[in-house]
Amino acid sequence: MNTDDVSGIASLLRPSFAHLGIELVDVHWSGHGRGAVLRLVIDRVDGGVTLDDCERASNTASAVLDVSDPIDHPYRLEVSSPGAERPIRRPEEWVAAIGRRINVRLSEGDSELVLEGRLVSVAGDAAEIEVRDRRATRAVGFSIEAVAAARIVVDI
Numbered sequence: 270m271n272t273d274d275v276s277g278i279a280s281l282l283r284p285s286f287a288h289l290g291i292e293l294v295d296v297h298w299s300g301h302g303r304g305a306v307l308r309l310v311i312d313r314v315d316g317g318v319t320l321d322d323c324e325r326a327s328n329t330a331s332a333v334l335d336v337s338d339p340i341d342h343p344y345r346l347e348v349s350s351p352g353a354e355r356p357i358r359r360p361e362e363w364v365a366a367i368g369r370r371i372n373v374r375l376s377e378g379d380s381e382l383v384l385e386g387r388l389v390s391v392a393g394d395a396a397e398i399e400v401r402d403r404r405a406t407r408a409v410g411f412s413i414e415a416v417a418a419a420r421i422v423v424d425i
Contacts, residue, residue: 305344318350357419376417
């Protein structure tokens with residue numbers, strides 16, 4: 270299944286999920302033949318996904334996909350939450366993460382830099398993170414385009 274097919278499935282499901290107060294965060298397709306898996310990652314608009322939310326999303330997705338029938342071979346449907354250390358990809362996820370502790374892996378050419386700290390601000394493609402430097406903190410600015418991976422970090 271290609272990226273356009275996955276985007277099409279996401280577009281089919283989003284309106285129905287919105288009625289449930291559920292946001293479709295991501296759609297993954299993996300495997301082929303009898304081992305094919307369609308994985309939906311959901312979140313609640315008001316935060317915190319329950320097992321009941323996953324069940325409702327699964328039942329809704331099954332009904333929508335059965336009617337529209339965009340997948341012409343057998344597959345297994347899985348629904349999950351993004352987890353506590355969820356990835357940050359979309360612009361609205363960056364904005365929602367302001368004030369939270371994050372881990373960012375920046376990539377530029379052959380070099381890579383990993384930063385961990387509180388996300389202070391996001392403006393367009395620019396972001397700023399406050400990192401601890403021994404006993405002091407300092408702000409480090411970066412371009413979101415240079416981010417290879419980013420995720421929320423759970424404070425323990």
